[in-house]
Amino acid sequence: MNYCTHCGSHVEKGEHFCTSCGKNQHEEGASTKEKQSETQKVHRKPLTRKTKIIATVSVAAIILLIGTHIAISSALDPLKNVQAMDRALTDRNAKAFFNHVEVDKEALLDKDQYLEFIHQSDWESLRMQLTDEFHSEDSQPFDSTVKDYNGNDLFVVKRNTIVPGLYHSYEIEAIPNNVVASATMDKTTVNMGDHTAKVKEAGEVVELGKAYPGEYGIEGSSSNDFGEFSYQETVSVYPNDAKETEVLAQFPEETYRIETNHSDATLFINGKSTKKKLSEYQALGPFPEEEVVLHAEWKDEEGKTLQTESINLDSDMWGSLVFEFEEEEETEKEIPVYETETEYEEVESVDANMWTSVDAEEHVLGFRDSYESALNDRDYDQVAPYLEEGSKAEEDIAEYIGDLKDKGYNYEFTNNEIIEVEEKSDAVFIITTNEEFIFTNHKDEQIHYDRIKNYTVHVNGDGLKISDIDIDETERNDL
Structure with missing residues (x-):
């Protein structure tokens, strides 16, 4: 097929002129094969609209796909989150910070305190760890953690696959x-914010909840037969090696021993019966801070109700609360009263025979019981009846107790034992004792004493009296 070399229109074979443009088809060089080829290339058929x-x-x-890829990659770029977190920390803008950090909705959170904690935890190091996690994303298909300088986990970076091998969100x-x-007490309720825990037994550890680093108020409440207890404290919750923070609701713990001559008596608290016998209590307490008044009631064989004196915690005797019922006392030995010294001398030998070595032993043990209270109360009058007036024993004991005033010392007698009794004459006994006690000074330092003592007990017109106390040997050990 032939074409016009000028306009490209179809030319019938043998025609010399183009019927479209009138150009001579046999001009010099126009019919050469080479020119026809060039004309065909230049004047190809136009593209259709479709x-x-x-x-x-x-x-x-293609342009849209490329643009979309760029937009998605930019939107999913985790470094933007790190940059925004960094800016929020610089501006101390907690709200902006948590726009890029997920939290446990059930955990307690003070956003401002948490932001300050992150700032104090070497944020630059944390930021570098986050950046490294994202730079090495191809080699980190699993969740990873970001730690503080003590190795405690602060953040977890979670990777979510959108298009495998192409798009991931973080x-x-x-x-x-x-x-x-x-x-420290049974049946305690502990509150921290809107979290509550029930502690059934003292010392039991129970789950209270979760909280982000910061300071939180703790409230505890409990009760026993002696009253209501409450506890308040501010605790610090921060990461640690144990992976948890323990809060302790600490109530008063002091208890008191019971001393009574009728353990089957009923205890009353603030005038109200507990419906429990004294024997049902191993100890009394703990007590709340409010004043508590106690007494006990007991019915004798005739059905008559007897009542002890009302006491409070100020009435304790060396860690004991005493519920003493007044009853008819046993007939004591009558001590004769002599009008003149001559009359006493005349019957001295007879009077001396009224007192035995057993009486002398009981006299010394009674002195020891009263001496413990006298030392701790700084009250010489409690032991004065046991000592012979004007004797060395009276002088030494009175001076020692007097020197204790305002020194803050405590004495706990743990053993008073008679180990030997010697009757020197009808009116003189030598009582040898083994005595142990714990001495606590004003610094709460404790010393255990173990002593052997010799008591000289005389019989005079007032009965048995201690005239001399000699310390034979002492062994002491620091506790």
């Missing part, structure tokens, strides 16, 4: 601390 539309749509689609989640509670 082809042009397809080409345009394809190019647009979550930075703050890790809360586990908080547990215990108490």
